[in-house]
Amino acid sequence: MINMKNSNKKMSAIFLRLLIFIAKLLFVISHKFSLKERKSIDKQLKRYVEFVEKKALDYSENLPPFPLTIKDKEIEIHTLLCKKDIGMYLWAIRSLLLYMKIDCPVVVHDDGSLSKDDIKLIGESIPNITIIERKFADKIVEELLENYPSCKEYRERVPWGIQLFDYHLLSNAGWILSFDADILFFRFGDELAKSMKQKDSIVYNNEYGSDVYRKHLILTEMYPDIIKELNAGLLFYPKSSVSLEIIESIVTSLIENKEKIRSFAPLRFGSQIIYAIMLGIKKTRPLSKVYSVNPSSRVGKDNLVCKHFCSGWKMGFWIEGIYTLLARSEFFTEKKS
Numbered sequence: 001m002i003n004m005k006n007s008n009k010k011m012s013a014i015f016l017r018l019l020i021f022i023a024k025l026l027f028v029i030s031h032k033f034s035l036k037e038r039k040s041i042d043k044q045l046k047r048y049v050e051f052v053e054k055k056a057l058d059y060s061e062n063l064p065p066f067p068l069t070i071k072d073k074e075i076e077i078h079t080l081l082c083k084k085d086i087g088m089y090l091w092a093i094r095s096l097l098l099y100m101k102i103d104c105p106v107v108v109h110d111d112g113s114l115s116k117d118d119i120k121l122i123g124e125s126i127p128n129i130t131i132i133e134r135k136f137a138d139k140i141v142e143e144l145l146e147n148y149p150s151c152k153e154y155r156e157r158v159p160w161g162i163q164l165f166d167y168h169l170l171s172n173a174g175w176i177l178s179f180d181a182d183i184l185f186f187r188f189g190d191e192l193a194k195s196m197k198q199k200d201s202i203v204y205n206n207e208y209g210s211d212v213y214r215k216h217l218i219l220t221e222m223y224p225d226i227i228k229e230l231n232a233g234l235l236f237y238p239k240s241s242v243s244l245e246i247i248e249s250i251v252t253s254l255i256e257n258k259e260k261i262r263s264f265a266p267l268r269f270g271s272q273i274i275y276a277i278m279l280g281i282k283k284t285r286p287l288s289k290v291y292s293v294n295p296s297s298r299v300g301k302d303n304l305v306c307k308h309f310c311s312g313w314k315m316g317f318w319i320e321g322i323y324t325l326l327a328r329s330e331f332f333t334e335k336k337s
Contacts, residue, residue: 016059017326019052024319049315056322057087060125064334066094067127071103075196076173079106080163081122081181083113088317089181090125091325095306097126098330099185100193105173109162110134137166144169148244150251160271163232168242175199180233182309184321189305191287195236202241202284205231205293205308207272219273222253225280231293232272233308241282250277299324 026048030041077096081089093106108122112134119131145152145165155161167176177196195203206229219226251274289297290305295313297304299320309317325331 013326020323060090065127066335069103075104075175076171077106077177077179078167079179080109082111085181092181095185109166148248151248154251164271168239175238178235185306186299202237205234206286207231223277227276227280230276232275
């Protein structure tokens with residue numbers, strides 16, 4: 001990998017920021033048209049943002065490597081990653097490590113779509129990172145789930161099954177930070193740092209529209225202790241809080257009641273709902289609003305620590321998040337050992 005000289009890096013950053021500014025402008029303009037007229041515009045905007053993503057990935061490939069310094073082996077950062085999200089992840093993990101000053105192992109779980117070249121790229125960008133390939137994980141985890149038929153079926157059929165099972169089953173640490181590839185950090189966060197240092201409670205992001213479980217009475221009736229606002233994109237928890245016996249019971253119950261539950265599509269039986277049920281009886285607390293999942297929050301205006309650009313606001317990862325980070329020189333300076 002060839003590192004660009006500082007002047008070239010800055011020029012490339014300015015050029016990429018200009019491309020993103022054009023995307024921001026097109027996004028604003030598109031909202032001045034009617035919904036019918038916007039369909040064609042949004043289609044073109046999506047293509048343009050895909051072009052910007054490619055340029056951002058090209059840029060991230062030429063950033064100086066960000067080697068891990070591992071001091072705290074009691075915590076591991078785990079991310080489930082697919083091929084199409086590699087570009088986001090390289091920015092996301094760099095922002096987390098840079099601003100939170102984290103010095104623990106980082107683990108990527110291949111969803112089965114990562115190629116050898118993808119794995120090489122990630123390893124060169126973040127030296128000392130651990131990447132668990134899908135074939136390797138399947139062999140170990142499927143054997144561990146042999147006596148848990150509902151768990152085994154869930155992992156085979158649900159994309160988030162790797163997050164639910166592999167994170168703790170393949171971890172060597174006592175605590176896990178679940179970190180989604182579409183989260184960007186913008187400054188140091190005292191709350192998260194304190195929790196990771198003290199290791200005394202489970203902390204999580206507040207789900208945007210946090211009343212989803214409250215509205216769905218069948219869930220609150222079945223599980224009165226369910227955490228009603230949990231978002232698993234940023235979740236810090238002890239490995240000991242995850243039990244295959246409990247997950248087996250929850251998944252079996254959800255399957256038995258799926259006809260009653262599935263009418264509320266956004267729940268989707270993802271790992272998040274199972275975490276919300278399973279961790280409900282533990283000592284937990286939500287992170288404050290500066291750890292945002294809300295699409296309407298703004299990095300500068302709301303002084304955000306981080307933002308999760310999930311669901312329908314993936315475009316914001318680039319036109320708001322990366323646009324902000326490109327103006328900061330620390331993103332193209334080499335990490336000091």
